[in-house]
Amino acid sequence: MNMQQVEAGAGRRVQVPLGERAYEIVIEPGALRNAGALIARRLPKARVAIITDATVAGFHLGSLHAALDETGIGHETITLPAGEKTKSFAHLIDVVDAVLAARLERGDAIVALGGGVIGDLAGFAAGIVRRGMHFIQVPTSLLAQVDSSVGGKTGINSPHGKNLVGVFHQPSLVIADTAVLDTLSPREFRAGYAEVAKYGLIDKPDFFAWLEKNWQRVFDGGPERVEAIAVSCEAKAEVVVADERESGRRALLNLGHTFGHALEAATEYDGSRLVHGEGVAIGMVLAHEFSNRMNLASADDAARVAAHLRQVGLPTRLSDIPGGLPPAERLLDLMGQDKKVVRGRLTFILTRGIGQSFIADDVPPAEVHAFLKEKLA
Numbered sequence: 610m611n612m613q614q615v616e617a618g619a620g621r622r623v624q625v626p627l628g629e630r631a632y633e634i635v636i637e638p639g640a641l642r643n644a645g646a647l648i649a650r651r652l653p654k655a656r657v658a659i660i661t662d663a664t665v666a667g668f669h670l671g672s673l674h675a676a677l678d679e680t681g682i683g684h685e686t687i688t689l690p691a692g693e694k695t696k697s698f699a700h701l702i703d704v705v706d707a708v709l710a711a712r713l714e715r716g717d718a719i720v721a722l723g724g725g726v727i728g729d730l731a732g733f734a735a736g737i738v739r740r741g742m743h744f745i746q747v748p749t750s751l752l753a754q755v756d757s758s759v760g761g762k763t764g765i766n767s768p769h770g771k772n773l774v775g776v777f778h779q780p781s782l783v784i785a786d787t788a789v790l791d792t793l794s795p796r797e798f799r800a801g802y803a804e805v806a807k808y809g810l811i812d813k814p815d816f817f818a819w820l821e822k823n824w825q826r827v828f829d830g831g832p833e834r835v836e837a838i839a840v841s842c843e844a845k846a847e848v849v850v851a852d853e854r855e856s857g858r859r860a861l862l863n864l865g866h867t868f869g870h871a872l873e874a875a876t877e878y879d880g881s882r883l884v885h886g887e888g889v890a891i892g893m894v895l896a897h898e899f900s901n902r903m904n905l906a907s908a909d910d911a912a913r914v915a916a917h918l919r920q921v922g923l924p925t926r927l928s929d930i931p932g933g934l935p936p937a938e939r940l941l942d943l944m945g946q947d948k949k950v951v952r953g954r955l956t957f958i959l960t961r962g963i964g965q966s967f968i969a970d971d972v973p974p975a976e977v978h979a980f981l982k983e984k985l986a
């Protein structure tokens with residue numbers, strides 16, 4: 610990681626060395642223009658079904674079509690509504706039916722052009738149609754470029770909780786065009802930034818300190834944006850290669866998510882109230898505050914995390930979520946559906962300070978309940 614000198618205009622490539630499931634992440638402004646050539650090199654002669662949402666299609670579908678036409682790649686397009694509620698059984702059926710109707714074969718590919726919602730849904734479809742098709746991620750949100758397009762977690766939501774139905778299915782290629790982020794709304798850019806900060810808070814205190822200094826440049830675009838995305842992808846790739854199916858260390862990538870996912874479910878996946886990255890921002894602050902309450906981390910570190918996230922414009926408190934929340938009992942109940950639960954016991958990602966996160970499976974639920982009650986008051 611070279612965060613001191615950032616070369617102007619440079620693209621980056623990050624490898625995910627997962628044996629026969631290995632793939633490359635191409636991070637570059639303008640990469641979408643080369644999507645046809647990149648896909649043809651990785652999957653010669655494959656046809657593709659593009660899954661996208663209406664907002665992203667309006668901005669970027671034409672460029673992807675042009676890139677595929679240039680290289681003679683046959684394509685179908687399925688356009689879904691934008692937003693978290695699209696990660697549902699109903700839309701999974703739409704995608705599966707459309708891919709089968711287009712007679713795509715197992716050796717063909719599903720291409721996700723969009724944010725994490727489209728990536729998670731399209732990846733799930735790719736994992737189950739004909740028992741597994743190729744899958745290519747073309748992430749268009751900051752969150753998707755730094756997190757959801759890498760690592761192979763796919764799935765949909767349930768009223769019982771987030772991402773409760775899905776499969777692990779790695780992409781064959783990730784094409785992250787950092788220039789497409791210029792059309793992303795400021796709110797969605799901020800939400801994705803929460804997952805960038807997460808890597809610093811897990812185990813990269815120098816990266817967190819770099820972000821505190823450089824976040825404005827990351828937002829503005831240019832080399833710092835590419836650098837932050839590349840560092841994030843390297844961090845995620847390293848964890849995924851070490852623990853692809855989350856039997857241990859990968860759970861660290863869930864920092865802030867036990868709280869955050871419960872908040873998303875409690876607000877019924879209503880993006881006008883809370884989007885995923887915002888839930889993660891509040892969840893990471895709560896994880897640091899709870900760690901302080903358990904005498905694990907200092908109050909100063911918890912305050913530093915909250916101050917930085919607030920500085921970039923992210924919500925950091927439960928009271929920042931409009932429309933009211935259910936009581937602590939209900940939030941705890943929702944956390945009970947977390948995939949990290951083992952024999953009924955909650956697992957949390959706690960911390961000893963900035964960049965010192967760890968997996969805790971011995972957290973007394975009564976402490977969490979009391980903490981949440983306090984925070985809701």
Ligand SMILES: NC(=O)c1ccc[n+]([C@@H]2O[C@H](COP(=O)([O-])OP(=O)(O)OC[C@H]3O[C@@H](n4cnc5c(N)ncnc54)[C@H](O)[C@@H]3O)[C@@H](O)[C@H]2O)c1
Nearest residue numbers: 664691724725726749750752756757762789792793797885
């Ligand atoms: N699989 C994983 O490892 C993983 C990791 C993190 C998050 N996730 C999931 O990802 C989802 C959140 O992803 P997200 O934040 O990208 O949400 P999203 O897919 O809903 O995208 C956010 C919004 O931005 C719009 N958008 C996307 N790219 C755009 C662009 N370039 N220009 C203009 N508008 C654009 C979308 O239409 C949408 O309205 C959640 O469902 C979360 O659970 C998955």
Ligand SMILES: O=C(O)C(=O)C[C@@H](O)[C@H](O)[C@H](O)COP(=O)(O)O
Nearest residue numbers: 756760762771772859862863866948
């Ligand atoms: O890739 C992972 O592993 C993560 O935990 C990344 C998270 O940012 C992401 O939100 C993921 O979808 C959460 O996973 P889940 O298993 O808790 O649903």
Ligand SMILES: [Zn+2]
Nearest residue numbers: 804866885889
């Ligand atoms: Zn996340």
